[in-house]
Amino acid sequence: MTTATQVPTVRLNSGATMPTIGLGTYEIPDADAAQVIRWATRIGYRLIDTAASYGNERGVGEGVRSAGVPREELFVVSKVRGRDQGYDATLRALEASLRRMGLDRLDLYLIHWPLPRHDRFVETWRAMARLAAEGLVTSIGVSNFTPDQLNRLEEETGIVPAVNQVQINPLLTQTLWRRYAAVKGIVLQSWGPLGHGGALLTEPVVKGVAERHGRTPGQAVLRWHLDSALVPIPKTVRPQRLAENLGVFDFRLTHDDHKALASLAGTQIAVNPDTYEEF
Ligand SMILES: NC(=O)c1ccc[n+]([C@@H]2O[C@H](COP(=O)([O-])OP(=O)(O)OC[C@H]3O[C@@H](n4cnc5c(N)ncnc54)[C@H](OP(=O)(O)O)[C@@H]3O)[C@@H](O)[C@H]2O)c1
Numbered sequence: 001m002t003t004a005t006q007v008p009t010v011r012l013n014s015g016a017t018m019p020t021i022g023l024g025t026y027e028i029p030d031a032d033a034a035q036v037i038r039w040a041t042r043i044g045y046r047l048i049d050t051a052a053s054y055g056n057e058r059g060v061g062e063g064v065r066s067a068g069v070p071r072e073e074l075f076v077v078s079k080v081r082g083r084d085q086g087y088d089a090t091l092r093a094l095e096a097s098l099r100r101m102g103l104d105r106l107d108l109y110l111i112h113w114p115l116p117r118h119d120r121f122v123e124t125w126r127a128m129a130r131l132a133a134e135g136l137v138t139s140i141g142v143s144n145f146t147p148d149q150l151n152r153l154e155e156e157t158g159i160v161p162a163v164n165q166v167q168i169n170p171l172l173t174q175t176l177w178r179r180y181a182a183v184k185g186i187v188l189q190s191w192g193p194l195g196h197g198g199a200l201l202t203e204p205v206v207k208g209v210a211e212r213h214g215r216t217p218g219q220a221v222l223r224w225h226l227d228s229a230l231v232p233i234p235k236t237v238r239p240q241r242l243a244e245n246l247g248v249f250d251f252r253l254t255h256d257d258h259k260a261l262a263s264l265a266g267t268q269i270a271v272n273p274d275t276y277e278e279f
Pocket of ligand 1: 023024025026027049050112143144165166190191192193194195196197198201216218219233234235236237238241244245
């Protein structure tokens with residue numbers, strides 16, 4: 001029997017601790033999610049990321065409840081979608097997410113996108129604060145928020161998000177957002193940490209770093225996130241890749257590796273949170 005990986009944790013501004021790597025579930029069908037989560041938790045995953053808009057909260061919740069791991073050892077994340085922004089709608093959205101998942105609490109609830117044209121993210125944030133005060137969510141955060149949008153949240157409510165979940169990988173390093181997060185004590189989760197499994201993993205620089213450590217390109221990239229104090233949430237439905245993506249706690253990249261990977265920065269264009277909309 002293999003022993004499960006003990007994933008290190010990071011402390012959030014809520015006082016809670018969060019695992020430093022998680023499982024993404026975007027595009028995992030509802031019908032498959034429970035099985036993938038059981039595989040993942042068996043080998044040591046403790047953070048599971050979903051969203052109302054992924055259409056798989058039911059399966060994710062079933063996976064969490066049937067994982068055979070005490071609920072308090074798991075860190076479950078979901079997100080309020082665009083159409084549910086607004087004070088009352090957000091309160092109802094969390095209730096609906098919990099009902100679908102069959103859970104009585106989330107560890108982290110995020111505003112999925114800021115949608116600034118609709119200008120409801122501040123009232124949404126006030127509702128999130130209420131959900132935290134009521135204990136229905138342990139920590140609250142945002143996703144895809146720019147420093148300007150984060151400043152506005154803090155100025156109008158006095159509450160700094162625990163987490164900002166942002167598109168980050170070695171091609172798209174989001175330097176400004178990282179500096180801002182470091183100053184404010186916000187933990188950054190990286191979405192699309194493997195560049196969606198595309199060209200990033202065949203980059204000669206990435207392959208070179210991986211080979212120097214006898215690792216796969218995916219592992220080299222995930223180690224880049226961990227060394228950079230980012231919390232990656234790679235998605236896979238394959239047991240072998242679940243294990244591969246978790247097998248990153250027994251090596252570190254060198255200064256030269258980081259220098260080599262830095263040459264890739266700026267070669268991918270980010271989705272723009274000032275204009276991007278999804279509901
Ligand atoms: N907040 C947001 O706006 C937002 C947006 C997008 C995503 N997310 C979250 O972030 C998570 C991760 O992002 P993502 O799913 O877009 O992209 P990702 O994790 O960078 O990449 C996932 C893709 O890479 C493949 N893959 C996984 N491990 C691999 C490995 N070791 N080697 C080669 N290929 C590998 C997967 O295929 P297989 O499944 O076939 O292995 C899948 O096609 C999502 O699942 C979701 O939870 C959040």
